[in-house]
Amino acid sequence: MTTTTGRTPQPSQDALAAIEQPLSKAALPRWAPWGVLAAAVVVALAVLLPGGTSVAAVAVLAGLLHLLLIGVVSRVKEGGRKAADRLVTALVTMAFLIAMVPLVSVVWTVVSRGAARFDATFFTYSMQGIVGEGGGGLHAIWGTVIVTLLATVISVPIGLMTAVYLVEYGGKSALSRAITFLVDVMTGIPSIVAGLFVVALFALLVGPRPRIALMGAIALSVLMIPVVVRSTEEMLKLVPNDLREAAYALGVPKWRTIVKVVLRTSLSGIATGVTLAVARVAGETAPLLLTVGLATRTNFDPLVGQIATLPVFAYYQYTQPGVPAQAGVDRAWTAALVLIILVMALNLVARLISRYFSPKGGR
Amino acid sequence: MAKLIDVSDLNIYYGSFLAVEDVSMTIEPRAVTALIGPSGCGKSTFLRSLNRMHEVIPDARVEGKVVMDGQDLYDKDVDPVSVRQHIGMVFQRPNPFPTMSIYDNVAAGVRLNAKRMRKKDMDDLVESSLRGANLWNEVKDRLDKPGMGLSGGQQQRLCIARAIAIRPSVLLMDEPCSALDPISTLAVEDLIAELKNEYTIVIVTHNMQQAARVSDQTGFFNLAAIGKPGRLIELDSTSTIFSNPSQKATEDYISGRFG
Amino acid sequence: MSTPTRAPERDPGRGSIATGAKRPGDGIFRGTATAAGTLILLTLAAVAAFLMWQSLPAFTTDDEIPRGSLTAYIGPLLFGTVLAAVIALVVATPVAVGIGLFISHFAPRRAAQGLGYLVDLLAAVPSIVYGIWGAVVLSQAMLPIYGWLADNLGFIPLFAGPASASGRTIFTAGLVLAVMVLPIITALARDIFLQTPRLHEEAALALGATRWEMIRYAVLPYARSGVVSAAMLGLGRALGETMAVALVLSVSNVVTFNLISNTNPGTIAANIALQFPEAAGVETNVLIASGLALFVITFLVNFAARWIVARSGVKA
Numbered sequence: 001m002t003t004t005t006g007r008t009p010q011p012s013q014d015a016l017a018a019i020e021q022p023l024s025k026a027a028l029p030r031w032a033p034w035g036v037l038a039a040a041v042v043v044a045l046a047v048l049l050p051g052g053t054s055v056a057a058v059a060v061l062a063g064l065l066h067l068l069l070i071g072v073v074s075r076v077k078e079g080g081r082k083a084a085d086r087l088v089t090a091l092v093t094m095a096f097l098i099a100m101v102p103l104v105s106v107v108w109t110v111v112s113r114g115a116a117r118f119d120a121t122f123f124t125y126s127m128q129g130i131v132g133e134g135g136g137g138l139h140a141i142w143g144t145v146i147v148t149l150l151a152t153v154i155s156v157p158i159g160l161m162t163a164v165y166l167v168e169y170g171g172k173s174a175l176s177r178a179i180t181f182l183v184d185v186m187t188g189i190p191s192i193v194a195g196l197f198v199v200a201l202f203a204l205l206v207g208p209r210p211r212i213a214l215m216g217a218i219a220l221s222v223l224m225i226p227v228v229v230r231s232t233e234e235m236l237k238l239v240p241n242d243l244r245e246a247a248y249a250l251g252v253p254k255w256r257t258i259v260k261v262v263l264r265t266s267l268s269g270i271a272t273g274v275t276l277a278v279a280r281v282a283g284e285t286a287p288l289l290l291t292v293g294l295a296t297r298t299n300f301d302p303l304v305g306q307i308a309t310l311p312v313f314a315y316y317q318y319t320q321p322g323v324p325a326q327a328g329v330d331r332a333w334t335a336a337l338v339l340i341i342l343v344m345a346l347n348l349v350a351r352l353i354s355r356y357f358s359p360k361g362g363r
Numbered sequence: 364m365a366k367l368i369d370v371s372d373l374n375i376y377y378g379s380f381l382a383v384e385d386v387s388m389t390i391e392p393r394a395v396t397a398l399i400g401p402s403g404c405g406k407s408t409f410l411r412s413l414n415r416m417h418e419v420i421p422d423a424r425v426e427g428k429v430v431m432d433g434q435d436l437y438d439k440d441v442d443p444v445s446v447r448q449h450i451g452m453v454f455q456r457p458n459p460f461p462t463m464s465i466y467d468n469v470a471a472g473v474r475l476n477a478k479r480m481r482k483k484d485m486d487d488l489v490e491s492s493l494r495g496a497n498l499w500n501e502v503k504d505r506l507d508k509p510g511m512g513l514s515g516g517q518q519q520r521l522c523i524a525r526a527i528a529i530r531p532s533v534l535l536m537d538e539p540c541s542a543l544d545p546i547s548t549l550a551v552e553d554l555i556a557e558l559k560n561e562y563t564i565v566i567v568t569h570n571m572q573q574a575a576r577v578s579d580q581t582g583f584f585n586l587a588a589i590g591k592p593g594r595l596i597e598l599d600s601t602s603t604i605f606s607n608p609s610q611k612a613t614e615d616y617i618s619g620r621f622g
Numbered sequence: 623m624s625t626p627t628r629a630p631e632r633d634p635g636r637g638s639i640a641t642g643a644k645r646p647g648d649g650i651f652r653g654t655a656t657a658a659g660t661l662i663l664l665t666l667a668a669v670a671a672f673l674m675w676q677s678l679p680a681f682t683t684d685d686e687i688p689r690g691s692l693t694a695y696i697g698p699l700l701f702g703t704v705l706a707a708v709i710a711l712v713v714a715t716p717v718a719v720g721i722g723l724f725i726s727h728f729a730p731r732r733a734a735q736g737l738g739y740l741v742d743l744l745a746a747v748p749s750i751v752y753g754i755w756g757a758v759v760l761s762q763a764m765l766p767i768y769g770w771l772a773d774n775l776g777f778i779p780l781f782a783g784p785a786s787a788s789g790r791t792i793f794t795a796g797l798v799l800a801v802m803v804l805p806i807i808t809a810l811a812r813d814i815f816l817q818t819p820r821l822h823e824e825a826a827l828a829l830g831a832t833r834w835e836m837i838r839y840a841v842l843p844y845a846r847s848g849v850v851s852a853a854m855l856g857l858g859r860a861l862g863e864t865m866a867v868a869l870v871l872s873v874s875n876v877v878t879f880n881l882i883s884n885t886n887p888g889t890i891a892a893n894i895a896l897q898f899p900e901a902a903g904v905e906t907n908v909l910i911a912s913g914l915a916l917f918v919i920t921f922l923v924n925f926a927a928r929w930i931v932a933r934s935g936v937k938a
């Protein structure tokens with residue numbers, strides 16, 4: 001409220017008319033967007049069918065028509081502001097649907113093409129002595145399990161303790177700020193660079209070009225550690241300070257408080273984060289291509305000899321399928337399918353952990 | 364065994380900020396000492412410096428002496444963790460461990476320190492502590508249920524049981540009833556009256572009636588001005604403080620005539 | 623030591639307060655935690671150091687470097703890397719912002735979380751799978767579009783054509799990268815949109831704004847810098863992505879803005895993946911030098927993204 005003396009500026013009649021809003025305006029019925037969509041699809045079909053067409057073309061045309069129609073109809077019936085609102089609603093919904101296209105396409109492609117060799121042989125045979133048809137990916141499955149497990153064994157203690165340092169000990173010290181910054185940097189390291197690093201490291205340690213599972217595991221750890229640190233850090237920060245103080249007040253030393261109260265309380269969150277981190281690196285190809293190579297038989301020794309992993313196996317089966325080519329390509333698709341199943345299962349497990357194992361009855 | 368605490372010339376800092384200045388007082392054994400005063404005058408800070416919880420906060424430090432049993436708690440080679448095993452603490456908000464059952468919460472002080480104890484002894488300890496906290500009858504049938512599942516008042520008594528399960532000599536309570544309803548408050552007050560037979564109790568409260576009801580002696584803290592450190596204005600028997608205080612500020616505060 | 627272990631029936635009195643006793647546990651644990659943190663510092667220093675050390679021979683060698691000189695080798699790759707990533711970003715960012723808004727403000731409340739998971743699933747597909755999918759499915763699906771673009775928009779240099787017959791162009795590679803960074807940008811954008819202070823939103827609605835007006839005046843201004851940095855993080859990811867590009871692109875190492883022909887620039891990461899397994903001698907060092915260049919670029923991009931976030935104070 002202005003209480004100045006003299007003339008108070010008055011809004012013009014036009015402005016007042018624009019502000020004035022009747023309580024109920026002409027509005028399109030609730031089903032209007034669906035009706036318009038149906039009309040758009042019908043028109044698109046009518047236009048495209050005569051010349052022979054694809055689902056994609058109809059969808060694209062129908063989408064564009066829908067945008068156009070809903071905009072025009074709403075503008076006429078409801079006015080410009082409401083029309084803009086409807087247009088944006090349609091646009092963002094389409095953005096979501098667009099994102100579903102590759103997802104559905106990828107899953108459909110991999111499942112349908114991977115099904116051919118998704119058989120008992122694939123899960124019981126390696127490629128030892130196999131030329132042409134037959135053979136399987138058992139050695140690659142074992143390889144992926146071994147390399148990923150090793151990477152987890154390396155990353156989790158380091159990542160966990162780093163997060164503990166940052167949250168419980170570091171405070172605002174220079175070291176803790178440097179670590180926080182570098183963990184961010186590390187999150188962005190391209191996976192192929194992590195592979196190159198390990199190659200360069202082992203070139204120094206044991207001479208040129210060894211390829212062993214341990215190298216792959218170290219490369220994956222470089223990618224995994226920052227993810228573990230970040231997610232664990234978030235979880236530790238969520239533990240209320242009350243609980244730490246409750247433990248201290250019982251005469252519990254700090255380290256026991258951290259292990260038995262702080263880490264225990266955030267366990268399910270940490271497990272979720274670690275599982276997601278595992279899922280992230282289990283599908284990595286590039287660093288493994290450089291560091292572990294490929295083998296045709298199962299290799300259980302992480303320190304000696306090349307080892308097959310699912311992604312690298314899929315890569316070589318696809319790019320160098322041999323004769324007949326179809327056999328190799330089929331194996332590649334099945335390896336891809338197994339890999340997708342593995343990664344999605346890990347994601348699912350992560351969600352389940354966080355749903356069912358987090359402490360109950362929070363405040 | 365309840366013990367006497369002798370505080371002399373205590374200055375308490377957060378970093379360079381002097382929060383509480385120059386406190387000297389004697390806390391009597393087998394008695395309840397209440398600390399009252401306006402918000403921000405340093406009651407909690409003072410209380411937490413009695414069992415060296417203060418220094419858990421980064422950069423927080425203390426000058427002066429707190430002597431219990433002839434031992435200065437701030438002596439260089441005193442282990443703060445051990446101090447806290449002798450001086451228990453109950454917080455303003457009930458804070459049971461969310462991952463633990465009722466039983467485990469009471470056993471926490473023993474378990475978290477990895478002390479071995481026979482099952483039978485542990486059962487006895489849990490039962491006697493819960494009885495001591497007047498909670499046994501309410502929870503004896505669901506000891507394996509989560510401690511977070513109790514009502515706020517029950518949770519607070521669980522925290523008291525947890526604190527007395529390590530058999531401290533002194534019990535510090537920082538506004539233990541402020542999150543509780545009147546009936547739970549009464550339960551805790553009754554409990555305090557019983558506990559003082561065995562423990563030295565120091566309680567911070569904003570509730571004047573509560574201080575009058577439960578305490579034997581009362582200390583009044585005040586700030587000279589905003590931004591100045593808090594000080595102990597006077598300490599006397601509760602009846603004297605409430606009927607005939609020697610300081611004007613105390614009288615003003617108690618009678619509600621407080622700026 | 624105190625004896626809290628004593629059975630309750632006994633006298634609750636105990637020994638006196640421990641003095642002089644050191645607690646090794648605390649020191650050891652703290653030391654371990656500090657060591658773990660320091661190890662990360664060392665690792666990152668090691669990554670930089672080893673890459674430099676191993677790429678040094680590429681600068682000093684007298685041997686033949688592939689394609690003449692280091693700049694002539696890395697230059698076109700660098701161009702291709704940036705080009706593919708930019709295509710990915712141009713395609714992915716608007717879609718990601720749309721999805722973010724859809725999930726945060728438009729989708730029915732109860733469905734929103736589930737729809738969010740669906741988008742997250744895109745991030746769960748391994749890059750090798752995207753690579754093969756891009757090479758086999760997407761490139762085929764793009765053929766008619768490339769043909770149409772070359773015929774009708776050929777006057778624009780980007781679509782000069784002639785249209786690739788395999789569909790394995792830098793544009794296809796960029797699209798695959800767009801799909802891969804989409805969930806990353808979406809997740810960040812969605813979180814930022816959800817953080818818009820409720821108060822601002824309600825203030826806008828209380829003034830009679832439509833949902834779109836509320837988003838335009840309350841949500842977007844608040845989220846702008848967060849979205850920019852989300853896009854930059856996506857860019858960092860797209861720059862370093864390897865297998866998808868390696869499998870999709872048919873490379874001829876040229877510098878061209880023609881997006882739909884079958885002569886395409888390669889990218890650093892894909893080039894390393896393709897060449898390294900068979901490389902020998904100084905070629906190895908040249909490849910590592912290109913990896914170093916990639917490391918530096920992604921570092922700068924990520925650094926800029928974090929800096930924007932830190933400056934704007936939005937928690938991403």
Ligand SMILES: Nc1ncnc2c1ncn2[C@@H]1O[C@H](COP(=O)(O)OP(=O)(O)OP(=O)(O)O)[C@@H](O)[C@H]1O
Binds near residue numbers: 382401402403405420
């Ligand atoms: N962690 C901390 N860091 C810095 N200063 C603090 C901290 N905790 C308390 N203070 C300051 O110390 C002074 C005393 O605070 P304290 O919490 O002891 O007051 P109080 O008497 O318990 O108040 P209340 O009755 O509101 O609980 C206040 O000025 C407060 O701002």
Ligand SMILES: [Mg+2]
Binds near residue numbers: 406408537
């Ligand atoms: Mg207080």
